[in-house]
Amino acid sequence: MINLTGSTLNLEQLKAILYQASVVSLDEKALERVHKSRLAVEKIVREDRTVYGINTGFGKFSDVSIDEKDTKALQLHLIRSHACGVGDAFPEIVSRAMVVLRLNALLKGFSGIRKEVLERFAYMLNHQIHPVIPQQGSLGASGDLAPLAHLALVLLGEGFVWQGDEHVPASDIWKKHKLEPIVLEAKEGLALINGTQAMTAQGVINYLEAESLAIDSEWIAAMTMEALHGITDAFHPAIHEARGYPEQVDVAKRMLDLLEGSQLTTVQGEKRVQDAYSIRCIPQVHGASWQVLNYVKEKLEIEMNAATDNPLIFDDGDTVVSGGNFHGQPIAFAMDFLKIGIAELANISERRIERLVNPQLNEGLPPFLSPEPGLQSGAMILQYSAASLVSENKTLAHPASVDSIPSSGNQEDHVSMGTIGARHAQSIIKNTRNVLAIEALCALTGCAIRGKESMAAKTRTQFEKLLKVVAPIEEDRIFTPDIVAIEQLLKKNSTN
Template structure:
């Protein structure tokens, strides 16, 4: 099984996906083990000196002025996890919990937190042995870290809370027993070190970002198929157009669609038609899709920076024997990026739905109404367009930014919070909705291509069409379309349609 080393830097979005979705194991680098030991030794020295350190020898948040005796430090760690485990709502799925665990370990691996190496190793054992704490998805405002969800995560270390193991929901203590582990007693500062961070927000957002990056390429594939069926022009993909407005994403989308439609007999068949230029949903598809790509790559930089960051407070620098109080746990960078992505992916779905409308509307397409014979007796893709419209409208509502809201917490000590987890959850839902919209465009595009029996589609469109038809047959007469849509979405998430197209025309950007 693949193993990923977690150290100071170097973890990528792809690494996170390997751990969260593919079950890759994790292990600390020797450098990280040494850094964690050195930091913990320094904490022990400070405790002997009775140094006042936030969260280690004091209370938390608005209670930071309360000094905790050395005798009560262990009890304080248990109390912080129990009191902060106030999450509500649906439990996060296993892949997201795996992602959170990996990201928390990665943060601690940097050696700036008050935590023992053995405690980090215990958290790694839970992850590697497939013990996934039950973590409610709601309750974090994204400042001082994702306190509530991370507290639920850490409870299992102490034999409290609940966990999923092999699909069964069991008490945390039982999950430990089945792994041959005993409840772990936390020492001074360790409770705070386990909950102070942005890892839930980042895990939700990062996994959705990975899916959105794939979707942006598949949107280019779907748009190219629609352009061919709607008798559009390849002129809008000419590199000279995009060279004089050199946004990277725009050029990438144009190049993707140009290669998709290369050698298209369908496009060539109407070269001398009377249409002067295409509608915006076709002609401006590189500009719209490309702007989304640029937003995605900005967000990827933010997410990978966060993956390789230290988000605790206090931050301990053992080399100089200092601790610094700051606010790296504040989720504003992620909140802004995720709210930006809400809009960016909504726009992919928006323009796709308008192409779907052109495909099913005979006045715009010149094709049979709703892409089916015997219209009237058959409704074809009529209601599939309704579904796309519904999802697009929902996305517009979800695109309202969460990060512009702030409700002070902790007796106004935390007087500005970013609501970053809400931004991430909205982005995840918008991405899921967009997959369905583009799946419907794929189905409509393939249905339209069935009409061009004597003309070949472009190099990439032909491959995509065949992949779709291998999974979903031509709609001859009305049937339950939701099944076809679900099948198409599964094909998209599997990565097969993207990989097959890329084998034929080269890597899509």
């Protein structure tokens, strides 16, 4: 069981909640803070103090006063009007992450929401009730309004939830569980939708998949090195310590570890003096991508435990401040940075694929790894597919965060577009996984030709794992199922 406190959630715990269905509990001290914050909201309503979102309209309507008798209707109208997302739904795992993150943020006790609402969120997580949330429609400030409105709809018995691959009405689910839908009180609708949880949830999934992919890229590159008789001197610790980047040092160390005992790699001067950059500079390039991952992880773990709604309630209600913690700029930058870091893993992988298939570069392997060059094309068009994916990544890597379109009558005149960046990052990760799958298939074939008995122990272990889902290229065949099989194997690694 993982105890949510509002301030201590880390990526390992979140991964367990997402992929191992760990049960969540609500910290008692956090619930005390939540209760005090709620009492403050009720006092504000009774005293008829003018506070944004409690007894005023929203956005450009913030100067419109709302009567006490209409405060419940105000929240209901807010959720319904803001639930205007479009496009395909976020994957169910992202929806689950959104529920966890919104719950954790509200547990900080700055939002004025009732503990009954948070207990319903916990019930949803522990009973696998996940809202169907359209991916498109968020500007990333004032937070992820449209996606979070679709999340909130489910609490109200409206909207849809996942049931297998189907979308079923939330009202049916609550009837099945013998629970009544939530009726929102003052400020609760605003507390539910003002936040960055869509971009952060997608960002967390992105990070977990990207971290796993970065690890996979190393053993795949090591297999490629064996197929190409790569020179291991380039990984000598002194080279990397002389530059000083810890991530670069670590990649070089792991590459030497992966290739220890290989009879297929060479030393400088044995076949040639040095390798091309896509081989020789693996620590420098992959290490830089690890720097990106470390940056992204740091920002995500801060945002996972952040109060991101507006206004925030302090000092038992004596201080209620309107601010802009819902602005997604930190995560927007992180996602744009992640896009570049992962796209580079695909860029360098595609160059290694070219070296594996090009008869001018592949150290005596058959042209295009073809079993019968000319009659059979072998891996020729596999490199085309990789090049296409890499080119697409370059378009997707354009930063979303440099754009902004004013909204709400120019009241919200600068926005982050962070959710777009997070969605594009997911596309780049999938494309990169496919590129690495192609490299893995080509490297598998190259190592099979060289003789697997000469491989390093650790790369041979990976070779054997690949053989369980694909075979080396021994005759032309439809290669799409092979790419899919390896891609799924790599994706599975991110959930373990």
